[in-house]
Structures are given as C-alpha cells and as structure tokens.
Amino acid sequence: MKQLVNKLFWMVLLVGSPLLASQEPGVDEIVARAEQAAYYAGKDGRARVEMTISDKQGGTRERAFTILRLNAGKNSQKFYVYFEEPADVRKMAYLVWKNESGVDDRWLWMPSLNLVKRIAPGDKRTSFVGSDFVYEDVSGRALKEDKHELVESGETHWQVKNTPLDPGSVLFSYYTVWIDKQTWLPSKAEYYDKTGKLYRRVEVLKVETIQGFPTVMESRVTDLNSGSATTNTISEVTYDLGLTDRIFSERFLRRPPREVRQ
Amino acid sequence: MFTTKNLPVRLRKPSFLRQMAGLMLAAYSLQLAAYSDGLLKPNGFVDVRAGTRIEDDPYEPDQSLAELRLQLEWSHLGDKVEIMLALDGVYDDVVDGDLDLESGKGWLDPRTAWMLFSPADFMDVKLGRQILTWGTGDLLFINDLFPKDWRSFFAGRDVTYLKAPSDAMLASFFPQFGSVDVVYVPRFDADRYLTGERISYYNPLLGRVAGRDAVQDPIKPDDWFSDHELALRVAGSRGAMEWAFYGYDGFFKSPAGFDENTGRATFPELRTFGFSLRSPLGKGLINLEAGFYDSRQDRDGDNPLIPNDERRLLVGYERELKRNLSLGLQYYVEQMVDYQAYRSTLPEEMPIRDENRHVLTMRLRLQAKSQKLTCSLFTFHSPSDKDGYVRPVVDYKLSDDWLLTGGANLFWGERETSFFGQFENNSNIYAGTRFTF
Numbered sequence: 001m002k003q004l005v006n007k008l009f010w011m012v013l014l015v016g017s018p019l020l021a022s023q024e025p026g027v028d029e030i031v032a033r034a035e036q037a038a039y040y041a042g043k044d045g046r047a048r049v050e051m052t053i054s055d056k057q058g059g060t061r062e063r064a065f066t067i068l069r070l071n072a073g074k075n076s077q078k079f080y081v082y083f084e085e086p087a088d089v090r091k092m093a094y095l096v097w098k099n100e101s102g103v104d105d106r107w108l109w110m111p112s113l114n115l116v117k118r119i120a121p122g123d124k125r126t127s128f129v130g131s132d133f134v135y136e137d138v139s140g141r142a143l144k145e146d147k148h149e150l151v152e153s154g155e156t157h158w159q160v161k162n163t164p165l166d167p168g169s170v171l172f173s174y175y176t177v178w179i180d181k182q183t184w185l186p187s188k189a190e191y192y193d194k195t196g197k198l199y200r201r202v203e204v205l206k207v208e209t210i211q212g213f214p215t216v217m218e219s220r221v222t223d224l225n226s227g228s229a230t231t232n233t234i235s236e237v238t239y240d241l242g243l244t245d246r247i248f249s250e251r252f253l254r255r256p257p258r259e260v261r262q
Numbered sequence: 263m264f265t266t267k268n269l270p271v272r273l274r275k276p277s278f279l280r281q282m283a284g285l286m287l288a289a290y291s292l293q294l295a296a297y298s299d300g301l302l303k304p305n306g307f308v309d310v311r312a313g314t315r316i317e318d319d320p321y322e323p324d325q326s327l328a329e330l331r332l333q334l335e336w337s338h339l340g341d342k343v344e345i346m347l348a349l350d351g352v353y354d355d356v357v358d359g360d361l362d363l364e365s366g367k368g369w370l371d372p373r374t375a376w377m378l379f380s381p382a383d384f385m386d387v388k389l390g391r392q393i394l395t396w397g398t399g400d401l402l403f404i405n406d407l408f409p410k411d412w413r414s415f416f417a418g419r420d421v422t423y424l425k426a427p428s429d430a431m432l433a434s435f436f437p438q439f440g441s442v443d444v445v446y447v448p449r450f451d452a453d454r455y456l457t458g459e460r461i462s463y464y465n466p467l468l469g470r471v472a473g474r475d476a477v478q479d480p481i482k483p484d485d486w487f488s489d490h491e492l493a494l495r496v497a498g499s500r501g502a503m504e505w506a507f508y509g510y511d512g513f514f515k516s517p518a519g520f521d522e523n524t525g526r527a528t529f530p531e532l533r534t535f536g537f538s539l540r541s542p543l544g545k546g547l548i549n550l551e552a553g554f555y556d557s558r559q560d561r562d563g564d565n566p567l568i569p570n571d572e573r574r575l576l577v578g579y580e581r582e583l584k585r586n587l588s589l590g591l592q593y594y595v596e597q598m599v600d601y602q603a604y605r606s607t608l609p610e611e612m613p614i615r616d617e618n619r620h621v622l623t624m625r626l627r628l629q630a631k632s633q634k635l636t637c638s639l640f641t642f643h644s645p646s647d648k649d650g651y652v653r654p655v656v657d658y659k660l661s662d663d664w665l666l667t668g669g670a671n672l673f674w675g676e677r678e679t680s681f682f683g684q685f686e687n688n689s690n691i692y693a694g695t696r697f698t699f
Contacts, residue, residue, distance in 0.1 A: 053632070061662045086662035087305060087698040091337075102541060105502055112422045114393040118504070118540060120547040123585045130633035228632065250497075251436050255378060255386060261339055 027150040030158050030179055031143055037184035039077070039140040041213040042239030044070045046259060049234055053131045056227030062086060063129050066236075066260040069245045075100045078248035079139060082260035089129070093253050093260075098139050109253040116253055125170055130220040131228040137202065156181055172200070183207060183214035199224050203232075211239045266267045282596040288435030306333040306348070311667070311694025313418045319687035321462045321473025326690040327417045328355035333373070344378040356417075357459045366411065366426060366454050373427055388432040393425045394445060396495050396508070398538045398549035400625060401640060402594050404574045405508035405536040405553050407493060407515055416461050416685065418670055418692035421655070426454045436552035440498025447491035449513070452529060455516035465683035466612060467525070471678050471687065480517040480527035489513075503541035508553070510534040519559070520567040530568045546581025554644075563600025566607045571599035580625075590625035613679035620646045634659040642682065649682035668693040 025033075051063035064085035070078045081094040093109040106119040126133045147161040153159075157178040164170050175191040185207060191200035206218035215237050222229040247257045313327035316645035335348040350371040361368030397406040401424075414423035428451045435442040455478075456463050462473035483489035491512030498505060510533065517527035530644040536553030552575045574597070580590035598604060601617040608614065621644045628637045628667030636657045655669035672692045675683020 055632075059661070087307070088662075088665070090305065105542070112393070113425055115394050115395045118547060120580045120588065121542055121545060122582045122588075125631055126585055126629075132632075244645060249436075250441060251386070251434070254434075255344065257649070258341060 021205060024150075024153055024246050027148045027160060029179075030150065031148050031160060031162075033184045034177070034179045034186050035117055035140060035143060036218050038186055038213065038216070041072055041215065042071075042211070044068070044241055045237065045239045046241055046243075047234050047238075048236040049232055051129070051131050051133075051230055051232055053230045054228060061130065063131060068243060068247065068257075068259055070245070070248060072097075072245075073100060075142070076243070077139070080248055080252070080257075080260065082256050085130075085249075091256070093256060095248060096139060097248070100121040102145075104139070105122045107250070107253060114254075116250055132200075132228055133232070137221065141151055151176065157187065180207075180214075213239055303420070304334040304336050305699060306335045307696050307698040308332050308420055309420065309565075309696040311418065311692055312691025313690045315688065315690050316670075316672075317687050319473065320463050321458070321475050322687070323356065325356055326460070326688065327419070327692050329353060338412040340377060344450070345376070346378075347375050348373040349375075356367075359459075364451070384393050384436050386434045386436075388434075391427045391429050394428050394430065394432065394493075396443070396506070398540050398578070399473065399576050399594070400552045400578060400580070400590055400592060400622070400623065401642075402576055402592060402623065404551050404576060405506075405510070405534065405538065406494075407510045407512065407532075407534060409453050409515060411450045412456055412516070413454050413460050416456075416688060417671060418671055418690060418694075420667075422695075426451075431550060440496070443493075443495045443497075445491075445493040447493075449486045450489045450491055450513055450529070452482055452513075453515040455480075461688050464679050466679075478517060478527055479522065480529065481521055483513055483529055493681060503539060508534070508536045508538070508540045514557075514569065518569050522567065530560070532556065533558055536574075543579070544581070546579055549576075549578045549580075551576050563598075563603035564607045566604070566609060566612070567679060570601075570604050573597045573599065586629045588625075588627045590623075590627075592621075592623040594621040594623070595619065615679070616646050618646060619681070620644060644680070644682065647675065647683065648677070648679040649673070649680045651668060651682045651685070663698055665698070666693075667696065 006020060030041070046066065046068050048066050049064070053061040062085050063083075064080050065083045068080040069095065072078055075168070077098045079096040079098065080146050081096075083089045083092045083094070091111045094106045095109075097105040103121050106121070108119055109115075110119045122135075124139075127133060128135050128138050145166070146164050149161045149163075151159040151161045157180060160177050160179060161174055162177060163174040164172070167173065171193060172191040173194050173196065175189055177186045178188040179185070180187050185204065187204045189202040190198055195201045200221070200223055202219065202221045204216050206216070207214050208217050209215065215234075217234050217237070218232065220229060220231045241259065243259065246252070247259065288354070311327055311329060311330040315322065315324050315326050330353040330534045332351045333348060334351070335346070337347070338345040350373055352369055352371055357367070359367030361370060363370070363372060371390055374390075374392055376388050376392045378386060378388045378594040390573055394408040395406060397403055403410070408428055409426040411423055411426040413564050415421070428445070428447055429449070430447045430451070433444045458473045458477045462471050464470070465472035465476050468476060492510070493512075494509040497506045512532060513529040514532045515529070517529060519528040519530040520526075521528050533556040534553050535556070536551065538549065538551035540547060540549040552573070555572040555574065555648070557569050557571050559565070560570060563570040576592055578590060578592035582586065582588045596619040598617050605614070606639065614665070621642055624639075624641045624642070626639045629635065630637075639654040641650065642652075650673070652672040653669065655667065658666045660666060668691075672683050673685040673690045676697050677683050678686065
C-alpha cells in the first residue's frame with residue numbers, strides 16, 4: 001500500500017510537472033506585473049522624451065521634455081517633468097504626486113510669472129501637452145478602475161480586455177491590451193467607443209533592455225477619428241539614479257534640479 | 263499739481279516713419295531668430311498687437327494699444343549659478359515716453375536680470391530684477407504686494423505683463439516644514455499705476471474722469487535703503503493642504519494718498535499681515551486668503567487724505583466642469599476699519615466709499631483642437647459698487663511658434679467714481695500675434 005502511494009506520488013509529479021510549469025498566471029497577476037514593468041521599473045528613473053504630433057493635414061508639432069520618476073509607495077509615485085520644447089513652454093516644470101487614493105496632486109511652475117500654480121484635480125483622460133497621449137498614458141491608469149478578463153493567451157502575448165467599472169467617466173466602452181509574455185510590457189492597446197468602434201490605438205514600436213529593465217524606447221498613439229498621431233521617442237534612460245523626495249518639491253520646481261539639465 | 267494739457271487732446275496717428283521703424287525692428291528680430299546660433303543664441307518672441315476703444319473717451323485717443331515688442335532672453339543654467347536675462351524692446355505707438363527702466367516706459371523694458379545661487383544647502387538667493395508672485399487669488403491679490411502693471415493689464419497686453427518686475431533680493435530657506443521666503447527691495451518699487459496717459463481714471467480733485475488732460479505725477483518714495491520694502495512668506499503643507507503666512511512692510515503700491523501742500527498724490531506707508539490656505543476639496547481646489555492692511559499714517563482713520571486700515575478676505579473654488587472646461591469662482595471683500603471716522607472727516611464733495619466692497623469673480627476656461635485653441639472668460643462683478651469688468655481672451659496656436667490672440671477689456675459701472683466704473687470709457691478690443699523662438 002505504501003509503495004502504491006509512493007508510485008502514484010511519483011507518477012503525478014512526473015506527469016503533472018510540465019502542466020504545473022506552464023500553468024497560466026491569473027489575469028490579475030498579468031495586469032499587475034504589466035503595470036510594474038511599464039510604470040515602476042527600478043526605484044526611480046529618468047528619461048528624455050521627444051514627441052512629434054502629426055495631424056491629418058500633415059502639420060507637425062514638437063514637444064521635448066525630461067521626466068524624473070520616483071516610486072514612493074506601492075501605488076504612489078512622484079513625477080517631475082521639465083519642458084524644453086516648444087519655445088512657449090520652455091523651462092516650465094510640472095510636478096505630480098500620484099497618490100494611492102487616486103486623486104493626484106499637481107503643480108505647474110510658470111517661469112514667466114515666477115509662479116507655482118497648483119492645478120485642480122482634473123480628468124486624467126485629457127490630452128497631455130496637446131498630444132494624442134492622455135495623462136493616464138503617462139502615469140498609468142489605476143488597475144482598480146477596470147474589470148480585467150483574459151481573452152486569449154497566444155504564443156507571445158496575453159490579450160486582456162479591460163472594461164471600466166464607471167463607464168460614464170471615460171469615452172471608451174472597453175480597451176484591449178496585448179502584454180508581451182517575455183518582458184511583461186504592454187505592447188499594444190486598442191480602445192473601442194460606446195458604439196463598439198475602434199477609435200484609438202497605442203503601440204510600442206521599440207523596446208530595449210536598460211540596466212536589466214525592458215524599456216519602451218518608441219511608441220505611437222493614433223487617433224483614428226481625427227487622423228492625428230503622436231510618436232514618442234525616448235532616450236537617455238537611466239534607472240536607480242538615487243533620486244530623493246527632496247527633488248519633487250516646490251524648491252526644485254522653482255529651480256530645476258541638476259538631474260533634468262543637459 | 264496735475265499736469266494739465268490743452269483740451270481737446272490731439273489724437274495721435276502713427277507716422278509713416280514710426281511704422282517703418284517698427285517693421286524694420288520686426289524684420290531684424292525675425293532674422294536674428296532665424297540665423298543666429300551658437301552659445302549666445304537668444305530665445306524670445308516678437309509680439310505685435312493693436313487695440314481700439316469701443317467708446318469715445320474725450321481724454322484719450324481711440325487707439326488703446328499699438329505696439330511691437332521683441333523679447334530676447336539669455337540664460338545660463340550651471341551647477342553653482344543660474345543666470346537669467348530677459349530684455350523687452352518696445353515700439354509703442356500710443357504713449358510716448360522717455361526711457362525709464364523703473365516704470366517700464368520707453369523703448370527698453372528689462373523684465374528679468376537675476377542670478378540665483380545657493381550659499382548654503384538649505385538656502386537659495388535670487389538677486390536682481392525679477393518677477394515675484396505669491397498668494398492664492400486668481401487676478402485678486404491680498405498678500406502679494408509686488409508691483410503690478412495695471413496699464414498693461416487693462417490695455418490688452420499678455421496677462422503675464424500684469425506682473426511688473428522688482429529690483430530685489432529674494433532669500434529662500436527650506437526647513438523641514440516647507441519654505442521661508444524673504445524679499446528685500448532696497449528702493450520702493452511701485453505698481454505701474456494708471457497715470458492717465460493710456461487709461462482714463464476718476465480724478466477726485468477735478469471731480470470727474472480725466473486722462474491726458476491731467477496726467478498723474480505722484481510723489482514717490484525713492485531713497486535707496488530708507489524707502490525700502492520687506493516682504494516675508496512662511497509656507498508649508500499638512501497632507502494635501504497648503505498653508506502660508508505673509509507679512510509686508512512698505513508703501514501702498516499705487517498712489518492712494520494726497521499731499522495738500524504740493525497737491526500731488528502720494529504712496530502712504532503700509533504694513534500688511536495675512537495668511538492663506540489651499541486644499542483639494544471634492545473634485546476641485548478651494549482657497550482662502552485674508553490680510554490686514556495697516557495704514558500706518560492714518561491708524562485712527564480720521565485723515566481723509568490717507569486710506570484707512572482694511573481687512574481683506576477672499577474665498578475661491580476651482581474645478582473642471584467637464585473635460586477641457588474648467589470653472590473658477592471667487593468671493594472677495596475689502597472692509598474699511600474705522601468707517602465712522604472716515605465718514606465724519608470726509609470732505610463733502612468727495613465720493614463716498616462703502617464700508618464693505620464686495621467682488622465676485624468667475625473664470626471659465628475652455629481648451630479645444632488638441633489644446634491649440636484656448637478660450638478664457640474672466641469676470642469681475644461688484645454688487646456693492648454696482649460695477650464690473652469682463653475679460654474674454656481667445657488664443658489660437660497656428661503652430662508651435664505662431665500664436666494668434668484676441669480679446670477685450672470691458673468695464674461698466676453705475677457711477678464713474680467706483681473702481682471699475684471709472685474705466686468705462688477705456689473699454690477696448692484688441693488682437694495680436696506672437697512668434698516665439
């Protein structure tokens with residue numbers, strides 16, 4: 001009897017182990033790890049972003065800024081954005097404390113007025129600096145705002161459907177995200193409007209591994225309704241610079257820290 | 263005494279030569295922007311704008327604004343020192359003036375010329391000509407006693423020109439709880455107050471609205487290191503709520519008193535104390551600010567030639583109504599102290615002020631077309647003075663470099679003696695364009 005049990009044990013183990021190894025992570029784990037990979041790499045980070053906004057008529061506008069990020073807590077982060085282009089926003093600085101509560105604190109430094117302006121909490125799906133990206137694309141949409149369903153587990157990607165819990169707060173009825181199985185980075189997102197029509201697409205065009213972290217180096221968002229698109233080119237990425245809380249304060253809004261200067 | 267010119271005022275027309283000079287300046291600056299390069303390449307902009315009165319003003323020309331402005335800016339952002347220089351070259355076709363770097367008259371107006379350094383780890387010092395701002399109000403100022411340029415504001419220049427520069431030393435300290443800012447101005451920097459040259463105003467001596475026929479020439483305290491100003495702010499935060507305490511020792515920033523011997527307006531001594539709070543509330547931001555104005559030369563309130571003490575208070579709330587549309591509301595009150603003393607000593611022919619002046623403001627701001635279009639409407643309304651001021655502004659970005667702007671400054675009032683009512687004839691519309699490089 002004892003031998004039988006032993007045999008069975010070994011059989012289960014041998015037959016079952018490949019199954020165990022390939023067992024799918026749950027959808028909650030997938031989206032949680034994707035969020036970590038996309039927005040929380042390292043303890044802190046720095047990147048320079050160049051944005052090109054192209055409208056349907058072929059006109060383009062440019063944005064250039066340096067962004068600093070510090071992970072403050074589990075779901076809280078601090079961002080410092082220092083603008084270089086275009087000329088009319090040059091030297092403006094933007095500070096965001098992304099709080100666990102979901103309500104962010106935001107300040108804007110306006111050098112021409114020598115004024116730190118506190119910005120009222122706003123709709124996070126408004127355009128970021130006039131581009132096709134929205135604030136949520138930059139700082140991340142809280143996972144708890146959507147219901148997540150695993151639609152498909154392909155060879156290279158998981159496909160996750162996300163349905164907002166408060167549909168009135170957003171333009172989309174749902175969006176689908178493709179998450180890379182190797183890097184855990186979202187590589188594409190498609191947004192469907194209330195009639196079920198695809199109207200917005202965010203794509204990752206280039207990924208590089210920097211200091212061990214897979215990092216998006218180029219991405220594009222396309223507004224299929226207006227025909228405009230914005231391409232982000234990211235460079236000078238560094239993680240774990242040793243940024244401190246001190247930088248993400250009014251003092252350094254007034255006086256850009258060394259870390260954002262060229 | 264008020265300078266009295268012959269009436270009627272000769273309405274000036276831009277001469278051909280002047281216009282040519284303006285065009286050449288524009289061409290030169292564009293060329294400079296396009297071809298200059300290297301270390302000394304300046305940033306800046308060229309701003310051309312023109313405006314006209316929509317009501318007849320017997321004491322001012324119809325043209326309220328006609329100018330070309332070239333701003334050149336150089337900056338150095340080093341590890342030890344930051345330096346910033348921004349010079350405005352101005353061709354102004356409405357008001358002639360000899361160059362005066364203090365009041366911003368003439369062809370050159372240095373906006374900033376400062377250096378910033380850190381003598382200690384916990385301290386920053388900014389020295390030189392600089393724009394200073396603090397407080398929580400939106401176009402209402404209680405504890406911000408830094409110079410304002412009312413001429414620019416009412417005439418339709420870009421709203422940033424409401425803030426005039428100070429020649430000052432700003433020392434900022436950063437203790438654990440927040441920040442301490444100390445501003446020392448060695449020689450009094452007045453507002454760029456209304457003189458009558460550009461904007462007509464109520465003149466109590468004449469008992470009527472006046473303009474170029476009675477240009478104000480007040481006695482300004484101007485002794486270095488004795489007619490000085492000191493301003494202080496201690497600020498911090500508790501959770502998401504920001505608090506601040508303020509103090510100021512100096513003078514009323516615009517002419518507010520009157521000297522009987524010379525018959526000229528004066529800047530009486532002023533000391534203020536106040537505080538402010540600002541915090542998220544619901545889906546918006548709420549702010550509260552209060553201040554006490556200690557009119558040191560008329561503490562009993564019985565001198566009719568000098569303003570009484572005042573208490574000032576404002577409460578504001580701002581939130582996004584929907585995506586890209588935000589609303590800001592403010593209530594503001596000025597309360598005169600020793601009102602009975604004021605009433606009993608006020609000469610009979612002088613207009614009587616209420617004890618409380620209430621003002622309500624509203625700001626609506628709409629962004630559209632990928633933030634290329636910004637429409638803003640700001641209204642002041644005083645139910646006690648029965649007057650108001652409406653400022654619609656439309657900005658459209660043709661590209662990253664080119665901006666079109668247009669707007670209006672509309673004043674109304676039942677009486678020509680009230681704050682906004684006196685400016686009724688100055689109601690104007692304007693349009694302009696700006697090229698930034």
